[in-house]
Amino acid sequence: MRVVSLVPSLTEAVAATDPALLVGVTDWCSHPPGLAAARIGGTKNPDVAAVAALAPDLVLANEEENRAPDLAALRAAGLQVMVTEVRDLPQALRELDRVLVRGCRLPRPAWLDEAEAAWRDLRPPLAPTRAVVPIWRRPWMVLGRSTFAGDLLARLGVTNVYARHAERYPRVPLEELRACGADLVVLPDEPYRFSAQDGPEAFPGLPAAPVSGRHLTWYGPSLAEAPAVLSRALRAARP
Template sequence: MRVVSLVPSLTEAVAVTVPGVLVGATDWCSHPVDLDVTRVGGTKNPDVPRIIALAPDLVIANEEENRAPDLAELRAAGIEVLLTEVRTLDQAFRELRRVLAACGAGRPRWLEEAEAVWWDPPCPSVRLRAAVPIWRRPWMVLGRDTFAGDLLARMGVDNAYAAHTERYPRVPVEELRAAELDLVVLPDEPYRFTREDGPEAFSTRTPVALVSGRHLTWYGPSLVEAPAVLSAALRAACR
């Protein structure tokens, strides 16, 4: 079977579970680190002719990460496209099982381990209210119905903008500073927040947690480590 993945999370899941099946992936598919396949551009601007030339049996896509016109062009060329939707952890587990089955795989051990560790993830003693910026210039945060927001909620961190009408609203930093937050969570993707770029925008009275974007936003083998990695970052920020 020949598969092209346009979703970094699912690229890792397929590559780890069914080695040799992937023939193409995006430039943003950084895991596994030794992945050796044809690169087909970005998630938002894939090289459709190059994908067609690879003659894949299946292209894996996601309704949020990939553009409908690109997927329509692939379908018009006679290529099967498996479109996923992931806005909660439960959805992620369902879609992972569906994708791996479509690639000829059963239920891998890492997926069983991920489901087990997320059954009862570590949580703080009291729930925290947080904002989760994902971009700067302009500032954007997690809003409603997001996978990352669901993960944090399961770990006792409530998204202050979970009821917003938009999924990724633009929020002026002045509003974030005045929001009476218990915590600000800064992932290192899609915007690469660092100790020198991000925390200085907020009051020293508001704890800031710098977290791994891969463990917060990816759904794949990283889910096994995610509860421990995220919990450690949250604890460090709230000391």
């Protein structure tokens, strides 16, 4: 089986199960470090010809991270493309099982069971807390409705202020964000690399929790340690 992954989360998931399957990955696939696979461009601009030249049996994609025209071009080149949809934790776990067991024909990995157990046995580390969760600035964008990251935060006791917004990743003026009534600002380090300095600068007087974007937004082996990693970051901001 030869696999090309267009999604960093799925690259890590396959690599943690059987890295020999991966023949191509994107420029953004950073885990595990030193992965021996061809680089075929970005998630939004994969080199279709380079992917086809690798003769994969399966291309892994995601409906949010990858563009429909690119996926159509891959299919037109005669390649089998498996597209995932991930809006919450249960769906992520189901999709990981589908990708690895059905798509890649691998045994269900132990790390997936560990990830399920880590979240099933979790006790929220925070009292109910309202938070705004920026994912970009210039312009400011935040988590909105039906997001995987928002679902993880909810399981940790954090309610996303914009969870009922009509859009999944709305653009919101900074003045409105400052007046939204949040108790906390959660600052992931990807896709925009927010730092601890971004909170006091943009949200004066509001506690800021810098968190690992990989643990908040990736669905793969990182899910097993994500509850502990995210809980520590949130408790440090609101002890």
